[in-house]
Amino acid sequence: MSIVFDDPSTTSTRSRKTTTFTISEEDPDPSVIKRNRSGSQSVEFTSQSLDTVKLGKVQSGIKRKIVEEENKGDGGIIIFPWNHRYRYWWAITVVCAIGTVLTETFAVAFEPPGDYMTGDFLSVIEYIFVAVFLIDIFVNFHLVYYGVNDHLITDKREIAIHYLKTHFFIDLAGIFPFYFIALLISGHRSGDANSQLSLLRLIKLVRIHRVASLFAELQYNPNVSLMWLTLIRNFGFAFFWSHLSACIFFFIAREYNFHPDKTWIGGSVDSMSPLERYITSLYYSVVT
Numbered sequence: 023m024s025i026v027f028d029d030p031s032t033t034s035t036r037s038r039k040t041t042t043f044t045i046s047e048e049d050p051d052p053s054v055i056k057r058n059r060s061g062s063q064s065v066e067f068t069s070q071s072l073d074t075v076k077l078g079k080v081q082s083g084i085k086r087k088i089v090e091e092e093n094k095g096d097g098g099i100i101i102f103p104w105n106h107r108y109r110y111w112w113a114i115t116v117v118c119a120i121g122t123v124l125t126e127t128f129a130v131a132f133e134p135p136g137d138y139m140t141g142d143f144l145s146v147i148e149y150i151f152v153a154v155f156l157i158d159i160f161v162n163f164h165l166v167y168y169g170v171n172d173h174l175i176t177d178k179r180e181i182a183i184h185y186l187k188t189h190f191f192i193d194l195a196g197i198f199p200f201y202f203i204a205l206l207i208s209g210h211r212s213g214d215a216n217s218q219l220s221l222l223r224l225i226k227l228v229r230i231h232r233v234a235s236l237f238a239e240l241q242y243n244p245n246v247s248l249m250w251l252t253l254i255r256n257f258g259f260a261f262f263w264s265h266l267s268a269c270i271f272f273f274i275a276r277e278y279n280f281h282p283d284k285t286w287i288g289g290s291v292d293s294m295s296p297l298e299r300y301i302t303s304l305y306y307s308v309v310t
Contacts (some may be wrong), residue, residue: 099164100176111161116236118154119229121147122196123262126223131269131276131303132296135217155197155229162189189231196229217277267307272299 101108129144162185169175175184201222208219237255240246275285282288286306291299 100178101161101165103166108161108165111158112232115154115158116232118151119232122151122226122229124265125151126226127266127269128300130220130223131273132299133220135220151229152197155193159190159193159197162193192228192231196226198225200225217273264304264307268300268303271307272303 125144125147133144163182164178165181165185166174166176167181167184169180175181201220204219204222237251240251241248271286275287275291278284280287280289280291287302294302
């Protein structure tokens with residue numbers, strides 16, 4: 023079965039292009055666009071009828087393919103939000119955002135103050151995170167977005183302006199080395215005097231806005247169980263606050279030099295490994 027569309031972008035009858043789509047049953051999701059010798063475009067579905075095809079999905083897929091084809095050859099890079107490669111990339115940034123919340127709060131509380139990017143495990147992880155979010159800034163400057171009335175904006179200048187007005191400065195704050203610059207200005211790379219400066223590392227937690235966007239999108243996804251999504255979200259929030267409380271408790275105890283009478287953990291911390299300190303603090307944050 024074929025569906026024929028006229029291209030409204032052309033005004034003259036002779037130059038008007040016709041877009042033909044052949045739709046069949048085996049693969050209802052359009053995946054291939056071919057341009058034949060006459061200049062018309064066709065999306066091929068290797069199936070036999072529309073009976074088992076969800077019309078809304080087909081129409082959406084056709085529109086997306088038309089938009090992608092119209093923007094080919096314009097020069098530069100345009101990234102469409104439905105592209106599967108971009109979806110994988112976005113999932114990577116969400117994982118890195120979650121990792122940032124865990125590693126940065128842990129580093130502020132349990133790492134020696136002033137030790138920053140010294141080549142240990144957490145430093146290597148942070149190098150990876152910074153590289154990912156730096157690339158993501160470049161990606162967002164080329165990412166097509168939906169404007170008013172769900173109108174798809176593909177103009178590169180409008181995309182850049184939109185990103186600058188929305189998440190650019192948040193993403194920039196997430197990778198800017200505030201703590202490292204503060205250490206250079208203070209003239210101290212180590213020592214207890216810089217324990218308060220390490221709080222600047224928490225600015226990187228702005229990366230977590232990607233997780234909020236993820237749950238907002240999954241909430242309206244018909245393929246995702248709302249019950250399981252709610253359970254996972256609530257469990258994640260509970261673990262995050264327990265983890266954050268553990269880091270806060272230990273950070274306060276460290277500020278008092280683990281005084282036996284003024285802190286909850288006392289002087290027993292000297293015989294503990296970093297993992298034991300974290301587990302003890304996490305247990306204390308859960309039971310109190």
